[in-house]
Amino acid sequence: xxxxxxxxxxxxxxxxxxxxxxxxxxxxxxxxxxxxxxxxxxxxxxxxxxxxxxxxxxxxxxxxxxxxxxxxxxxxxxxxxxxxxxxxxxxxxxxxxxxxxxxxxxxxxxxxxxxxxxxxxxxxxxxxxxxxxxxxxxxxxxxxxxxxxxxxxxxxxxxxxxxxxxxxxxxxxxxxxxxxxxxxxxxxxxxxxxxxxxxxxxxxxxxxxxxxxxxxxxxxxxxxxxxxxxxxxxxxxxxxxxxxxxxxxxxxxxxxxxxxxxxxxxxxxxxxxxxxxxxxxxxxxxxxxxxxxxxxxxxxxxxxxxxxxxxxxxxxxxxxxxxxxxxxxxxxxxxxxxxxxxxxxxxxxx
Numbered sequence: 001x002x003x004x005x006x007x008x009x010x011x012x013x014x015x016x017x018x019x020x021x022x023x024x025x026x027x028x029x030x031x032x033x034x035x036x037x038x039x040x041x042x043x044x045x046x047x048x049x050x051x052x053x054x055x056x057x058x059x060x061x062x063x064x065x066x067x068x069x070x071x072x073x074x075x076x077x078x079x080x081x082x083x084x085x086x087x088x089x090x091x092x093x094x095x096x097x098x099x100x101x102x103x104x105x106x107x108x109x110x111x112x113x114x115x116x117x118x119x120x121x122x123x124x125x126x127x128x129x130x131x132x133x134x135x136x137x138x139x140x141x142x143x144x145x146x147x148x149x150x151x152x153x154x155x156x157x158x159x160x161x162x163x164x165x166x167x168x169x170x171x172x173x174x175x176x177x178x179x180x181x182x183x184x185x186x187x188x189x190x191x192x193x194x195x196x197x198x199x200x201x202x203x204x205x206x207x208x209x210x211x212x213x214x215x216x217x218x219x220x221x222x223x224x225x226x227x228x229x230x231x232x233x234x235x236x237x238x239x240x241x242x243x244x245x246x247x248x249x250x251x252x253x254x255x256x257x258x259x260x261x262x263x264x265x266x267x268x269x270x271x272x273x274x275x276x277x278x279x280x281x282x283x284x285x286x287x288x289x290x291x292x293x294x295x296x297x298x299x300x301x302x303x304x305x306x307x308x309x310x311x312x313x314x315x316x317x318x319x320x321x322x323x324x325x326x327x328x329x330x331x332x333x334x335x336x337x338x339x340x341x342x343x344x345x346x347x348x349x350x
Contacts (some may be wrong), residue, residue: 001027002051005063009050012059015276019276020275022278028206029204031199034219035209035223037225042228049092052073052085078197087170088118089172091177097157101149106146107157115167131163132145138162138163148171155182158178159182159190166194166197173205175207200231212251213255220236221233222235224247224248227283230309231247231284232248238306240252242323246288246289246326249322253267253268253326254267279286281296282313295314
């Protein structure tokens with residue numbers, strides 16, 4: 001359904017171009033759910049926003065291709081994009097629901113407006129009934145349809161935004177931390193509703209999250225992003241149980257295992273890389289306990305291990321060694337460059 005090829009997105013700043021997305025390749029199939037994981041500042045949200053060209057004013061797609069069923073999205077005019085792609089084919093659930101809702105319109109009117117803007121043959125009454133139906137599916141009392149955003153709790157507002165995103169039965173849903181403001185019971189309910197709607201409509205979803213438990217349970221495949229690149233991609237079970245990239249192994253250390261007596265999690269030292277005019281080499285090298293000379297000088301190419309397991313790491317073929325050593329706290333404390341702590345520019349959003 002969606003093909004992303006060699007995509008590069010830069011933010012133009014006074015200090016230089018920030019390479020927020022750096023040569024990303026990704027294929028999204030019908031009814032597939034892909035989890036996009038990584039630390040803040042790794043490029044997850046920028047990648048999602050670039051697919052419907054909702055970047056900040058200083059953001060630009062400088063290279064690459066994004067095609068949806070053969071249509072090249074990067075070449076569409078704004079009018080064509082609004083009419084044929086945004087909301088009808090690709091919709092987005094943003095992180096901050098309160099900022100995404102219009103404070104002077106009722107929540108129901110905002111959903112109705114979206115439906116009527118794209119479906120000229122739909123009556124206002126039918127659109128309102130569809131809005132009520134969405135409220136019910138998402139666990140909101142339909143009598144709240146005439147409330148304003150400030151009358152909603154954070155969790156209710158987040159669910160209302162989901163209703164907006166699902167109002168036109170999109171082909172692909174971009175869900176950017178869709179359950180952040182919700183408790184775990186409501187999280188599970190909402191994710192089940194989204195999955196049911198996916199199955200009903202044949203929709204696909206790119207789920208952006210920091211929660212490894214969510215992606216392990218809800219996603220078919222997982223793409224791990226670091227420094228604007230997808231450094232590892234495989235089915236969810238492989239990423240959770242048998243990752244090959246040191247960064248993925250580091251993320252897995254932050255995920256508690258209920259089968260173990262000890263719940264002392266191991267963090268990754270250091271900070272995400274400076275993405276302004278980055279040098280050659282692996283961007284994770286300054287924080288990687290397994291980095292060798294080659295890692296600093298040569299950018300790793302994507303290699304395939306087993307069927308559909310892609311890794312960008314010079315030592316990916318030493319999976320057994322990396323998995324064993326990465327589970328030890330001393331490995332991370334002794335093997336990284338603590339002095340390499342460049343901050344992500346403040347004017348870049350994830």
